[in-house]
Amino acid sequence: MRKIIAITQLTVDGVMQAPGDSEEDRRSGFTHGGWAMPFVDDDLNIVETVEMYDLLLRRRTYVIFAAYWPYQDNPIAEAFNKATKYVVTRTLDQLDWKESKRIDGDVIDEIRRLKESDGPDLHIWGSGELLQTLISADLIDEFRIAVFPVVLGEGKRLFENGVPPRNLTLVDTRSTTTGVLVNTYHPAGFLPKESG
Template identity: 45%
Template sequence: MRTIRTATFVSLDGVIQAPGGPEEDPSGGFRFGGWTFPFFDEKLGLLMDQAMGEDYDLLLGRRTYEIFAAHWPSRDDEIARQFNAVNKYVAAGPDTPLEWANSHRLEGDLAEAVRALKATEGRDLLIQGSSEVIHALLAADLIDTLTVLTFPVILGQGKRLFDGHARPGAWTLVRTDHASTGAVVSTYERHGEVQVGSFA
């Protein structure tokens, strides 16, 4: 069985939209595309590499797939070589061409398709971007590990990591570190049901 994990850029107020550049996703009038750029330093790059790991296939939504497919095939660096070589499992309808090498369309209900994929033998499934995929899989309790790269900025608008439909559950912090710019990288693993109590 595969493990499903994320490596997600998020603002202090939970926004994950268009972290990489102004043209990435301006939908909804979002005007802060590229908001992570000022906070990257060498250490954060190393922490990002750790968060992504080395042995994975990609699990992507349509918009993230289109952004990646337009960018990575023409690059020749370590991340590009990894992304170009691995399998890409894509939540996209038949109108979206999957021309990037090793791309596979997920058919039917997304949660059920991912549940079936997760049950197979193979590499971890790493979600990058893909907010709608994250929302659907959190609601179906299919994500095993969340790595959240939190940046010290409040954006006030935009697509958020949690959409109010995630299945309740407890998570355990297994690793955390930070860069000199104030970005914090924390990894959580699924840890059973929500426990409650009272201070009364």
């Protein structure tokens, strides 16, 4: 059985929207894209370069990644290009990035089947709407969250309204030279409902 690992870059106030580039995601008038880049350094290894994994992406993140990573020459690009990319989409008819496969049926059922299959763990990067769906369905096995020393006050958040309240267990933490905290959490059950 594979684990689903959510790898997310967040501001201190929980925003995950457009960490990498000003044009990455301008939905809802978001103008703070690229907020993570001044803090990226060699200490910010959210994923070990020797780790084998496949990618689970939604259409928008896939399009952004497919336009960039096949043309890079570094350990992350090598891992991304080698990985099978499972893409949740109803609109993309053609997936040109090597080793890409489409998921277009019932997303939860398809991802449950994928999770139960043999293969490396599944990493989900970005893909905020898909991530909300998987969190609500209790399908995330691990959260690797890089918290950047930035407050934006607006933007899409990792844990949006409507996500079931839950406990998390901190299993690892470290900080980078630029002040980014890299925390790894495992789900630890839902919060009990109030009685009365």
